[in-house]
Amino acid sequence: MNLTLRIWRQKNARDKGRLETYQANDINENMSLLEMLDVVNENLVRKGSEPIHFDHDCREGICGACSLVINGIPHGGKKGCTTCELRIRNFNDGDTITIEPYRARAFPVIKDLMVDRSALDRVMQAGGFVSVGTAGTPDANAISIEKDVAEIAMDSAACIGCGACVAACKNASAMLFVAAKVSHLANLPQGQVERKRRVLNMVNQADSEGFGNCTNQYECEVVCPKEISVKFIAQMNREYFKALKK
């Protein structure tokens, strides 16, 4: 397949940045979007030009390293897929694809398509620890958790922390991310000791990182590669108010 790419190039956080056009010819339709970028980069390097910088790691949809806004949608808009899982066969021969970095005040551009998402790490750090009994290894299933509760906890724990929710939100809100992390532990007995402290600290940290608030547009849920439901935002809000009341 032959594609025309419009790709955001930006030397560093201070550079203004601009879209540049590249041709990607003879691309195998079974390649992922990242593999297509690899091919483009090999050609750029061969010509002595700097390759397009982008984040990637596991390339199987579990690590949360890949990002990119493809034709205006974080991760490209294929339901439940990260950018690394997005195949070129989802596009048509001759298409023009626009690829930009995540855009949010809390995610400064490092270079080209690579942004600094360490604000999410600091939110996690603010969440702190869980207190659990030590001593010997507990028996499996010693703490019984009802199936439907375990399912809910797992649904929110599926968050890979990619930040697509932030990139999709007009307020650059990290609510879906924070909600997933808060709900995951709030729904389990292991998370009860620090339950109140955790939600207050994580929400406050997210605010101080410059993430916006939620105005219930739900773009986050649509782009989330793990299809995390906005109902967790409702749970986080309840957790937050309960924690404030003491």
Place this chain on the structure above:
Amino acid sequence: MTRDETGLKKAVEQITALREEFWQNVRVIGSNDEMNQTLEKAGRVADFLEFAEIFCYDALNREESCGAHFRKEYQTEDGEALRNDKEFAYVAAWEYKGDGIKPELHREELKFENVELATRSYK
């Protein structure tokens, strides 16, 4: 995958030449002033070359077959791995001594207190 003395010696020679070639002619695009993924990659290749060389020295030194390390010269009559616990029941830690110099071997003996060393048969 099988290894033998001739092959491993050849590999050490080839890797030495490759490393030489790498350090003489490596081309890293970009600058030191910004994030540079090409430089990251070059650093990784340099590590791999160093690591591959140590791998070969270790495989050459270990004159037995054990686990995934299968030396053609050391096999049972029916083609299974032939261990030599008397001489090689140790973990090898190699100390880097500089480019092109054979690394130094440090042996960490494996001591078994509760189990007896035995050879498992997969047949």
